[in-house]
Amino acid sequence: MTAVNLLLAVIICALAAYALLAGADFGAGVWDLLARGRHADRERRLIAHALGPVWEANHVWLIFVIVATFSGFPSAFGLIARGLELPLAFALAGIVLRGAAYVYRAYGEGAAGPESLWSRVFAVASSVTPFMLGVSGAALATGKVTADSGPLAPFSSAFTLVAGVFAVTVTAFLAAVYLCHDAGTDPGTEDLVPVFRRKALAAASVAGVVSLALLPLLYQDAPTVAHRFTERSIPFVVLAVVCGFGSIAVIWKRRYVLARATAATAVVAVLLGWAAAQYPDLAVGTATARDSAAGAANLHALLIAMGFGMAVILPAFFVLLKVFSGPEADAK
Amino acid sequence: MLGSTLTDARVQTGFSLAFHIVFAVFGVGLPWLLIVTEGRWLRTGDAVWLALTRKWSRVMAVLFAIGAVSGTVLSFEFGLLWPAFMARYGGVLGLPFTLEAFAFFAEAIFVGLYLYGWKRLSPRAHWLTLWPIAISGTLSTLFIVTANSWMNVPTGVKEVGGKVVSAEPLAPLTGPGALPESLHMLLAAIMCTGGVVAAVYAVGMLRGRRDAYHRRGFGVGLVAVLAAAPVQLVVGDLAARVVEKYQPAKLAAMEALPHTRDHAPLTLGGIYDPDTGKTRFGLEIPDGLSLLTGFRTDKTIRGLDILPAKEQPATPVVHLAFDTMVGAGMAILGLAALLAVVAVWRRRKGVRPLIPLSRPWLVAGALTGPAAMAAMLAGWEVTEAGRQPWIVYGRMTVREAATTSGGIGWSLAATVLVYLGLAAALVLILRRLATGAPPSLAAEAGGPGPEPQDPDEDARAAQDSETAELEGAAR
Numbered sequence: 009m010t011a012v013n014l015l016l017a018v019i020i021c022a023l024a025a026y027a028l029l030a031g032a033d034f035g036a037g038v039w040d041l042l043a044r045g046r047h048a049d050r051e052r053r054l055i056a057h058a059l060g061p062v063w064e065a066n067h068v069w070l071i072f073v074i075v076a077t078f079s080g081f082p083s084a085f086g087l088i089a090r091g092l093e094l095p096l097a098f099a100l101a102g103i104v105l106r107g108a109a110y111v112y113r114a115y116g117e118g119a120a121g122p123e124s125l126w127s128r129v130f131a132v133a134s135s136v137t138p139f140m141l142g143v144s145g146a147a148l149a150t151g152k153v154t155a156d157s158g159p160l161a162p163f164s165s166a167f168t169l170v171a172g173v174f175a176v177t178v179t180a181f182l183a184a185v186y187l188c189h190d191a192g193t194d195p196g197t198e199d200l201v202p203v204f205r206r207k208a209l210a211a212a213s214v215a216g217v218v219s220l221a222l223l224p225l226l227y228q229d230a231p232t233v234a235h236r237f238t239e240r241s242i243p244f245v246v247l248a249v250v251c252g253f254g255s256i257a258v259i260w261k262r263r264y265v266l267a268r269a270t271a272a273t274a275v276v277a278v279l280l281g282w283a284a285a286q287y288p289d290l291a292v293g294t295a296t297a298r299d300s301a302a303g304a305a306n307l308h309a310l311l312i313a314m315g316f317g318m319a320v321i322l323p324a325f326f327v328l329l330k331v332f333s334g335p336e337a338d339a340k
Numbered sequence: 341m342l343g344s345t346l347t348d349a350r351v352q353t354g355f356s357l358a359f360h361i362v363f364a365v366f367g368v369g370l371p372w373l374l375i376v377t378e379g380r381w382l383r384t385g386d387a388v389w390l391a392l393t394r395k396w397s398r399v400m401a402v403l404f405a406i407g408a409v410s411g412t413v414l415s416f417e418f419g420l421l422w423p424a425f426m427a428r429y430g431g432v433l434g435l436p437f438t439l440e441a442f443a444f445f446a447e448a449i450f451v452g453l454y455l456y457g458w459k460r461l462s463p464r465a466h467w468l469t470l471w472p473i474a475i476s477g478t479l480s481t482l483f484i485v486t487a488n489s490w491m492n493v494p495t496g497v498k499e500v501g502g503k504v505v506s507a508e509p510l511a512p513l514t515g516p517g518a519l520p521e522s523l524h525m526l527l528a529a530i531m532c533t534g535g536v537v538a539a540v541y542a543v544g545m546l547r548g549r550r551d552a553y554h555r556r557g558f559g560v561g562l563v564a565v566l567a568a569a570p571v572q573l574v575v576g577d578l579a580a581r582v583v584e585k586y587q588p589a590k591l592a593a594m595e596a597l598p599h600t601r602d603h604a605p606l607t608l609g610g611i612y613d614p615d616t617g618k619t620r621f622g623l624e625i626p627d628g629l630s631l632l633t634g635f636r637t638d639k640t641i642r643g644l645d646i647l648p649a650k651e652q653p654a655t656p657v658v659h660l661a662f663d664t665m666v667g668a669g670m671a672i673l674g675l676a677a678l679l680a681v682v683a684v685w686r687r688r689k690g691v692r693p694l695i696p697l698s699r700p701w702l703v704a705g706a707l708t709g710p711a712a713m714a715a716m717l718a719g720w721e722v723t724e725a726g727r728q729p730w731i732v733y734g735r736m737t738v739r740e741a742a743t744t745s746g747g748i749g750w751s752l753a754a755t756v757l758v759y760l761g762l763a764a765a766l767v768l769i770l771r772r773l774a775t776g777a778p779p780s781l782a783a784e785a786g787g788p789g790p791e792p793q794d795p796d797e798d799a800r801a802a803q804d805s806e807t808a809e810l811e812g813a814a815r
Binding site for chain 2: 060061062064065067068070071072074075076078079080081082083085086087088089090093096097100101103104105106107108110111112114115116117119120121155156159301302303305306308309310313314317320321324325327328331332
């Protein structure tokens with residue numbers, strides 16, 4: 009495997025980690041936005057509680073993806089940033105407002121406006137961000153994004169817009185599945201399990217329907233990628249479909265730990281299916297991975313640094329997730 | 341002018357950087373202070389240390405999050421506002437940025453463990469999680485500033501026709517400016533954190549809250565800012581020597597020196613007039629600059645005239661910013677020297693606490709916070725404005741690097757609006773957090789409010805805790 013392909017693989021893995029970890033954090037914000045009825049406040053508290061220790065570490069996966077892209081494929085990065093400036097600017101605004109609103113609500117003690125205000129900001133920003141990132145990713149497949157295609161180009165096809173909606177439903181689905189398990193670990197929130205179970209089933213169904221709408225649009229608006237999709241991505245599609253239906257089945261059977269695995273696998277399969285069809289283009293028609301790559305010595309240095317870095321970070325990440333996985337009563 | 345894409349891009353970058361730096365310095369400095377306060381609490385079990393720790397960890401939680409999201413904005417802005425710069429040099433700067441991403445990973449992971457792990461970790465394990473936070477915060481400062489130092493002194497890169505044909509991966513980390521500049525920023529972060537912490541508690545004491553909680557908070561912050569000051573003088577001098585060697589025009593702008601000459605004077609303050617080359621209202625010390633730079637009065641110093649006028653940096657701004665930084669730094673250093681003498685004298689006389697807490701001293705201590713922040717921001721102004729018109733010194737101008745996209749005005753307006761709103765909310769929250777000792781501590785001390793305690797009693801308590809600490813160390 010060449011250094012270019014290896015770096016692409018690292019970036020895709022990091023993107024998958026971001027989708028599974030931070031994606032669920034954004035999806036939890038979607039459920040915060042949609043929370044209604046007598047449970048609403050307790051749902052929001054459960055969501056805030058689940059996010060607390062992990063959301064910042066989860067967020068770093070995005071920074072890692074950005075840095076790896078501009079370090080490894082500098083000329084493509086400049087071009088992609090220009091072509092996607094509008095959706096990326098909205099995603100950024102969402103990221104900033106989500107993070108700020110979360111800590112202002114958690115630590116503000118009401119000094120800077122009521123908690124409900126920051127709760128709204130948190131929820132809306134959490135919903136906007138995955139939509140914009142979904143639009144951005146899909147726009148790279150269309151071949152309509154160039155350095156001077158104008159700020160509205162990424163929004164100009166049905167495919168990118170539906171892909172944005174798809175990203176939101178997928179994050180909501182992941183969040184609901186994770187929260188089913190989280191709610192069940194504490195007697196105080198056990199009664200919320202059926203609430204999130206219903207939400208998980210609903211989100212899975214909606215995501216399925218949206219993905220059915222997305223496929224024909226892919227063939228219509230992104231022909232190059234669609235062609236490679238037919239050639240290469242069928243195994244991933246099969247995996248995604250099996251795990252998608254499998255998730256519905258195991259959620260139905262109330263096996264929430266298993267549901268986490270099937271849901272995560274389904275999401276990763278979708279991502280890999282897209283990545284396989286996108287290869288070797290970074291932005292279809294304007295930048296391939298090989299042409300935009302940095303010098304070989306720099307790529308090797310990057311990969312070595314990433315190897316050592318991951319050897320330190322992954323165990324630490326595991327400890328973080330482990331420490332906060334059980335209820336607090338387990339504490340020493 | 342505002343409204344041109346280039347200016348808007350520069351203003352947006354400068355504004356985003358300033359916003360990020362003002363809050364990110366506390367993410368670097370506070371973990372080191374927390375290691376002290378929580379460590380003291382572990383050894384002594386004294387509730388005051390715990391109260392300080394709890395309070396500062398809440399502040400760190402908010403500021404770390406703001407630093408994290410505003411840092412993300414910057415990483416996007418490189419591409420959004422300076423696409424040509426990233427396209428050409430992104431690969432060269434890849435290694436420091438990647439290392440910084442890992443340092444940030446470690447920081448975020450352990451911040452999560454620290455902030456939410458009070459009940460899930462043993463007290464000792466909880467204290468230990470501060471070390472990776474402090475170390476990785478420090479490392480991320482060092483890595484990120486090496487990228488800036490490479491933009492100032494770009495070494496190790498071969499270019500043909502505006503394309504990088506080969507670049508040493510380690511060049512940004514081993515460049516001549518890397519170590520002095522990054523250490524300079526690290527010390528600045530510690531000084532800003534210490535100074536602002538000292539300022540908060542000094543103001544509290546000036547308002548009559550003279551309890552042990554305020555005294556110790558003041559002491560820890562003040563020691564941090566004052567102890568770093570003399571080291572900063574040495575590191576800053578090393579950084580200036582790198583500038584003199586590799587960016588002579590920047591040094592000339594810093595010192596408002598229009599013409600290359602020997603016996604160069606040192607001009608303190610004043611407004612430089614680019615048309616006449618004279619500095620009005622400045623204080624001129626004959627031979628000063630030659631003496632400082634070359635240790636002899638006839639050393640020749642290169643002036644602004646080594647470059648044509650349109651390639652010179654904006655000297656009036658750079659000179660004033662530089663003198664603001666040096667002036668503020670020297671004032672802090674002066675206070676450090678004075679307090680060191682006073683502390684030695686009080687120790688000999690057996691007077692406690694070693695740091696006097698009468699009004700003038702508290703006012704001076706409170707001023708270290710704004711002084712350190714002003715020095716830090718002014719220092720960045722020197723580095724960045726002094727590099728102009730280059731984005732990568734001698735290789736690429738900011739004009740070549742900037743985006744050609746329209747609509748930057750909107751993005752600038754939105755950035756300023758959102759950031760000002762967030763900053764206003766943040767200030768309100770920090771003000772709420774800064775109001776006095778937690779009620780539990782006040783109740784424990786036997787009074788609800790800012791009751792001044794018997795100073796002798798506190799001195800004894802301080803000695804007791806010192807003894808306990810020595811015993812702890814002996815074990």
